[in-house]
Amino acid sequence: MSVPVSVLSRSTVLKAVLGPLAALVLIAILNSGIIPPYQVYSVGIAAVYTVLVLSVGLLAGWAGIWSIAHPALFALGAYFAAYGSTHGWSLEAVVLGAVGCAAALGAFLGGAGARFSMLYVALLTLAFTMVSLEVMGQWTSVTGGDQGIPMEKLDSALGLGTLASAGTAAQYIAVGVAGLALSVAALARPSALRMRLVAAKSHPMAARSIGIAPEAQSALAFAVSAAFAALAGVLLALVVGFVSPDPFSLALAISLIAACVFGGAGTLIGAVVGGAYLTWAPAAAEGVGVPQPILQGVVLIAALLFLPGGTVPALARLARRLLRRPATALPAPAEPFTDAVRPVPAPAPTTPELLRLDGVGVTFGGLKALEGASMSVRAGETVAIIGPNGAGKTTLLNVLSGLVGGGRVEGCVQYSGTHLLKTRATARRRLGVGRTFQHAETFAELTVMENVLCTRRRVTPQQRADAIELLESIGLGHVADRLPDELPFGLHKRLDLARALASEPELLVLDEPFGGLDASERTLLARQIVRQQERGTAVVIIDHVLDDLFAVAHRVVAFDFGSPVGEGDPGTILDDPRVRSSYLGEGGARGELPPRDGTERPAVRLDGVGHAYGGVTALRGIDLTVPLGSVVGVVGANGAGKSTLGHILHGTLPPTRGGRTAAQGLRTALVPEGRALFKTLSLRENLEVAAYAAGIKGAALRARLDATSEWLPPRLRERMDVAAAGLSGGEQQILAVARALMARPDLLIVDEPALGLSPAMVDEVYGRLGRLARDGMTVVLLEQSLGRAASACHEVVVLHEGAVAVQGEPADTGFLARAEQAYFDGRDDAAVAAVQA
Incomplete structure (x- = not known):
């Protein structure tokens, strides 16, 4: 299929126009007198809540952040408007001041919360709301305390006239602003902003490898969301004409999350549904004679059980099923390569070094994953890294891409004149380092095209055309609009490579690219590597499929126990006794x-x-x-x-x-790779868990525990109450075997x-x-x-x-x-x- 080159497709423009158009139609209906005045007021409130739910829902759907801070940000906008109206501020000053202050607070919350788990983000935003509500109640000179503060007229500094609060004009403005907010969200959906937010949410480590800092994206997303929440607060003050602490309680935070879930987090129509839900839920509860919290709880539980993802997504899925056409298989592009792979000649020995590692070591606690690693890579050279599992190969690639995590890195890595170890992971992409992952860590919520485009900060028509050309060259043009989960494994791996190639890297780092591919797919991948050699790209690649690896490599470096044990050309490296021993072990x-x-x-x-x-x-x-x-x-x-x-x-x-x-x-028992012990439990508790799983209890459990303990070495029998995390690697392996023995296999x-x-x-x-x-x-x-x-x-x-x-x-x-x-x-x-x- 063909993919449009323009940044804004016709469907995107249509969706963006629908919001303001619907708002104009609704304003015309309200102005006609068909709807009673009290319902006109309710429509204005629904418009305010639509903007507020949109701010919360897009933050959750696009950035993965559920906020309890929005009642406070909502209140900030309302109090800003009320205070400004009584102190001669212009309408523009009120809006800019409220939006700017809220955006700054949101950026702080988003940046600080990005360092923590979802639970701690919820606690952080909860604490912010609690403190803010207390300040509102105590700062009586500004907020009026429990008595509140009235709204007065706001004059426009741009000569647009005077806006009176609590009038029909304010209600019409709320409807119009809601339509514009939906339009802005529709235009943002195909933008690089949304793609990068979703990428950072979906897979933070892979996002860092393409230059996206999850912390910065969280701060940006929260800032924009907070600005919309404050704007909704300004609208609330205009529509209601009076601001008091009552509407901004913690109950509103719960209701906001319920409204987002009910409508569908991250959807535009879901925000409208959520806004209407917040507005008319009290009247509906009164109509059926039940307290509002009970009605909201029942509705929320029903939505979670029967409408997963929200009302709007559920109805959309139902509509697609009813109108579904017969499923079509993925079209297969023609594969042009049939002859053998022939890598370009190795660069001359005089070619300048692009990358040099000297004495690089990585330590995780007491475990040395890499020690004394030294090697070099010239521009245009493909260097293969081989070695058994646990030899330190992936750790070496993580050092190059800055994704070591909690490990302590020492040594020196020079890349194109830059001290790479002093460079942030997100900055290495700009230096020209591209990275793929062993398991093709793509962004599941982005299409194939968006997985490539999210590497850019801004999507232009030329960049979209370049992305299409790249996808076509790598055999993915026919699935550009598909999600990664819809692709077979081979195409999934190609997508990971395409994303790494999107910025035309000078150094391409490939982690087991041949793994899991069939022969024809491996040949195609080898062709892609040869293309990069022709461009002069340096390639560092690890894999266990040695035939295909050696077919594209100019030089091979073998690792074992975290250190290089041999180096040579592909034809002779396996003749090195140390290299063969690292794979085959000592017979004895x-x-x-x-x-x-x-x-x-x-x-x-x-x-x-x-x-x-x-x-x-x-x-x-x-x-x-x-x-x-x-x-x-x-x-x-x-x-x-x-x-x-x-x-x-x-x-x-x-x-x-x-x-x-x-x-x-x-009776069978399995000791899995990596041991899979319960690290926080003691040795005894690890054994008891295995016994419980086998249905052993009481006296039989105690007898089995005594018998298995006797199999353990004395140094472990004496430490049965020590946490498993405190054992050495070998002791953990013995404990894992002992745990399997509890079932008497x-x-x-x-x-x-x-x-x-x-x-x-x-x-x-x-x-x-x-x-x-x-x-x-x-x-x-x-x-x-x-x-x-x-x-x-x-x-x-x-x-x-x-x-x-x-x-x-x-x-x-x-x-x-x-x-x-x-x-x-x-x-x-x-x-x-x-x-x-």
């Missing part, structure tokens, strides 16, 4: 394993199992039998499908294809037992797992290290891109050599040769 002597009984009775059998997450295929055609009493190792690089296979073996994840058969009465599945541990702790964890196997437990180890698995398992299965590449017993002659080759490229040449023979 095989530990003592329990003998198998020879019956090979299956604990779990998988037949033709496949699994997909959305459009991503994680497993393909897995045939696997785990015999009772055996130790089976499932080995593969990150993204090979090990964790998915572990969850299917555990029985918590049903496969999308194929079947799982388990021995009768088999027949089959124990442990995902990445050595992740992030020192060699000594790896030996201890594996030693305890070996003891469980010798006691008769069936164990499945999901590992990245082939050497560790070979030394601890009866049988090893190597996964590559979701399929079994090779399977056998480590003791068999030649198996480890075949497994090493299959680990990296998925091929088992020996098996192929045997079949051909």
